[in-house]
Amino acid sequence: MTKVNIDEWIPNIVLGQDYDRRYVDSPVHYDVLENLAVFFGRDMPVHRHAQYLQIHYIDRGEIHFQIDDKIYHITGPALILTPPSFPHSFLSIPEACGHVLTIHQSIIWQLLKDGLQQPLSSELEHEWCLNQKNLSDDDLLNWTLIVQTLEAIGREWNHDFPAKNLTLQTLVRLLLIQVTRLSTKKAISRCINNDDLQYFRKFSNLIQECFKAHWQLGAYASSLGISESRLHQVCQRIADQSPKKIVHDRLVQEAKRLLTFTNLSSSEICYQLGFSDPAYFSRFFKRNTGVTTQNYRQQFS
Structure with a gap:
């Protein structure tokens, strides 16, 4: 490709x-x-x-x-x-x-x-x-x-x-x-509160708009008009994940896309995704994927 x-x-x-x-x-x-x-x-x-x-x-x-x-x-x-x-x-x-x-x-x-x-x-x-x-x-x-x-x-x-x-x-x-x-074979019925669903949908939209700005969870919760603990409950009920994990997954997904589909260097991707330190970005990527940015790109070059 x-x-x-x-x-x-x-x-x-x-x-x-x-x-x-x-x-x-x-x-x-x-x-x-x-x-x-x-x-x-x-x-x-x-x-x-x-x-x-x-x-x-x-x-x-x-x-x-x-x-x-x-x-x-x-x-x-x-x-x-x-x-x-x-x-x-x-x-x-x-x-x-x-x-x-x-x-x-x-x-x-x-x-x-x-x-x-x-x-x-x-x-x-x-x-x-x-x-x-x-x-x-x-x-x-x-x-x-x-x-x-x-x-x-x-x-x-x-x-x-x-x-x-x-x-x-x-x-x-x-x-x-x-x-x-x-x-999927073992679908387990789960009751989902309509308010939780609406908050999760708004949270997902906010992540799409703001994930490069590296908002703290408190900023997301404040924008939604709920507490951080309520945000955590909503994400666990709907996605079975913490809100922090969902935000980090979005950053990792975007990093993977840029590594796969562009010629941007790791440092350029770091700054484009809102990170201020390329070394920290490299550690963040490896911690969440198990491989370095260089190794990841080599797999799909």
Whole structure:
């Protein structure tokens, strides 16, 4: 994969604006892989979809897929999930075909509010790839349901049936539940308070805006209008992590992206992420990843 220039940001693609303006405000976008390949090309460079989760179902053919620092070389049938804002690129052979579904994260939040089990929803927060040949007999039954749901979404998308938008969102919610069931087996029901969910959502948005400023947890809590202890309780209940760990994970994720997709030096990344001391940044990165920035970059150069 070719690294972007030092001053070049990873482009954000909004399919409703950049590809099909008929659906500029739609929280869901569907198309077959073949159509997108004609428009964007089979060799899709590094890009991201801010606030949109994406599901690629490869029915047949080979595809090379990179999400953040993960590289997959797969042959369909296969399913790939890319969380919102994660940089990714892919190269598919001309014979590769399948479905591409792009979903606004508000649909995921609504699912969680309506009672989606937390272990299931957490599967939508990181990238993963499943190949049909590696599934058990029970999972193959669920896989068949996923394919049928994708085909139903395609039919709704391409026709003006009554209640089209409602049907599409209902099918997409069903699909999200189906695909998460394939990646987790022991989902334990957990009661989630709606206020906690709202605070966690606002905290996540604040992290996205302010993580480079290295706010103290007290500043996050004050901005949310709650105490630090309440913030800690919210994060433990929703994400099973401390708020400090969530903020640090966001910094590490951004550092990994810059190491993987740019030519910035470790010191330049240090200052770009708001650290004042390159040596401290190096220790921070190694403490959270187990490897140095140099070794990490060498793995994916």
